[in-house]
Amino acid sequence: xxxxxxxxxxxxxxxxxxxxxxxxxxxxxxxxxxxxxxxxxxxxxxxxxxxxxxxxxxxxxxxxxxxxxxxxxxxxxxxxxxxxxxxxxxxxxxxxxxxxxxxxxxxxxxxxxxxxxxxxxxxxxxxxxxxxxxxxxxxxxxxxxxxxxxxxxxxxxxxxxxxxxxxxxxxxxxxxxxxxxxxxxxxxxxxxxxxxxxxxxxxxxxxxxxxxxxxxxxxxxxxxxxxxxxxxxxxxxxxxxxxxxxxxxxxxxxxxxxxxxxxxxxxxxxxxx
Amino acid sequence: xxxxxxxxxxxxxxxxxxxxxxxxxxxxxxxxxxxxxxxxxxxxxxxxxxxxxxxxxxxxxxxxxxxxxxxxxxxxxxxxxxxxxxxxxxxxxxxxxxxxxxxxxxxxxxxxxxxxxxxxxxxxxxxxxxxxxxxxxxxxxxxxxxxxxxxxxxxxxxxxxxxxxxxxxxxxxxxxxxxxxxxxxxxxxxxxxxxxxxxxxxxxxxxxxxxxxxxxxxxxxxxxxxxxxxxxxxxxxxxxxxxxxxxxxxxxxxxxxxxxxxxxxxxxxxxxxxxxxxxxxxxxxxxxxxxxxxx
Numbered sequence: 316x317x318x319x320x321x322x323x324x325x326x327x328x329x330x331x332x333x334x335x336x337x338x339x340x341x342x343x344x345x346x347x348x349x350x351x352x353x354x355x356x357x358x359x360x361x362x363x364x365x366x367x368x369x370x371x372x373x374x375x376x377x378x379x380x381x382x383x384x385x386x387x388x389x390x391x392x393x394x395x396x397x398x399x400x401x402x403x404x405x406x407x408x409x410x411x412x413x414x415x416x417x418x419x420x421x422x423x424x425x426x427x428x429x430x431x432x433x434x435x436x437x438x439x440x441x442x443x444x445x446x447x448x449x450x451x452x453x454x455x456x457x458x459x460x461x462x463x464x465x466x467x468x469x470x471x472x473x474x475x476x477x478x479x480x481x482x483x484x485x486x487x488x489x490x491x492x493x494x495x496x497x498x499x500x501x502x503x504x505x506x507x508x509x510x511x512x513x514x515x516x517x518x519x520x521x522x523x524x525x526x527x528x529x530x531x532x533x534x535x536x537x538x539x540x541x542x543x544x545x546x547x548x549x550x551x552x553x554x555x556x557x558x559x560x561x562x563x564x565x566x567x568x569x570x571x572x573x574x575x576x577x578x579x580x581x582x583x584x585x586x587x588x
Numbered sequence: 589x590x591x592x593x594x595x596x597x598x599x600x601x602x603x604x605x606x607x608x609x610x611x612x613x614x615x616x617x618x619x620x621x622x623x624x625x626x627x628x629x630x631x632x633x634x635x636x637x638x639x640x641x642x643x644x645x646x647x648x649x650x651x652x653x654x655x656x657x658x659x660x661x662x663x664x665x666x667x668x669x670x671x672x673x674x675x676x677x678x679x680x681x682x683x684x685x686x687x688x689x690x691x692x693x694x695x696x697x698x699x700x701x702x703x704x705x706x707x708x709x710x711x712x713x714x715x716x717x718x719x720x721x722x723x724x725x726x727x728x729x730x731x732x733x734x735x736x737x738x739x740x741x742x743x744x745x746x747x748x749x750x751x752x753x754x755x756x757x758x759x760x761x762x763x764x765x766x767x768x769x770x771x772x773x774x775x776x777x778x779x780x781x782x783x784x785x786x787x788x789x790x791x792x793x794x795x796x797x798x799x800x801x802x803x804x805x806x807x808x809x810x811x812x813x814x815x816x817x818x819x820x821x822x823x824x825x826x827x828x829x830x831x832x833x834x835x836x837x838x839x840x841x842x843x844x845x846x847x848x849x850x851x852x853x854x855x856x857x858x859x860x861x862x863x864x865x866x867x868x869x870x871x872x873x874x875x876x877x878x879x880x881x882x883x
Binding site for chain 1 (some may be wrong): 616620621624628631635639677684687688690691692694695698699701704705707708711715733736737740743744747748750751754755
């Protein structure tokens, strides 16, 4: 199984350079629109998505938005970056998560939930940490697509799903079937794509603090708590909240702000329904 | 509980505005944290608008008005930063947050045409009222990149004016022609001012030869002439000829605006230039000369 996973990671197409550039651009304190335009103009997929969204009826732009520069002017820099990154992720998640018995919408929900937790909870710990963890939290479950495919290729879908039903811990089931956790596989995918060390190390050592470099321990701890809360099958379930609070306690993190963030997100979700 | 949230957010808004308007010098980290707070504040408004839209329409309309007022407060704050060398860099960050919040609102709430027009007009005005204030650094940049940067800024002013025009300037379909004409004058005045700043900044830092025949410069000239009222100057060959058109357009639009209810446009622009007197000394003198003399 390990060999199959490695083959699958190696077979992944290279990540468009534009994603790395967008990520670098996103982190800049002074964002020049011209630099964003130059990144977007190199990637036809991103241009198509940005223009399609800008021309949708909800934005109410009477004249056709025909150029990326017009889209950036009218939608704003950060909004355009989110659209651009989203289009690449959407392209990436073309495969399915059938082995987990969840849809790609569930995946997107969990990923967005992880971003919300970083914004509401981690920002209370430190602004810099929030900036560093936004992308890792959003992307840390990417490896599940590779795992799902490998489980399917090995005709183990039914067994895998049965085990998931019995266990509360997805990571433990993944390790039992694949030999690696999703965190380790995601880190290897990002290594394959030559993404930043911050992304690879923060994600890769989640649930493996023993081997984690000192500078990444706090990040890996926080990501683990977020991973528990954003469980793709049971996001924000009572049991997972209990587990996450227990973990936060174990890691010496103040549980009060975490609980406040969970309550606030739950309140918003319930009211949005 | 809900009211407490609102009071808390109002106090936060007041605190942010007070802190940013104070004379105290802020570190880069402090400013970043404040920008982050503004971003959170607008997220709060967007969330409140989302929930009230489904639950209580009359509350939604009230909140929409409150949201517009908060936008207005921050826009006015940006205006006060335009003549402050340290704080003007924040203008772009704040306006980006305002712009993004409008995009998010349109994405999450199925707004009516009237509300979309109000938001689109604000997006448009933000672009053609404020883009010319941006300070563009020349150091360590290639001339091609700089010209592209000015071209993009000119485009932003044009996109903004066109968007406001198409949105009936905030759904004011019964507006008098004079109002519409004034908005066109603001657009032309700010566009010509942006390009005059470009020429005088380049004159200060480099020789004309460096960009006279540059295709990106020609693109800027052609784009401006598409919108200029001075249609007789269509075959511009030199920077000097282009400068004359810009000065003429600037003067005409400024005089027209001064005749309406606005503040003195010449003084307003001189104040902006005086933040960087060295680069714009010549341009300041030119605008002082253009200013109608009070007898």
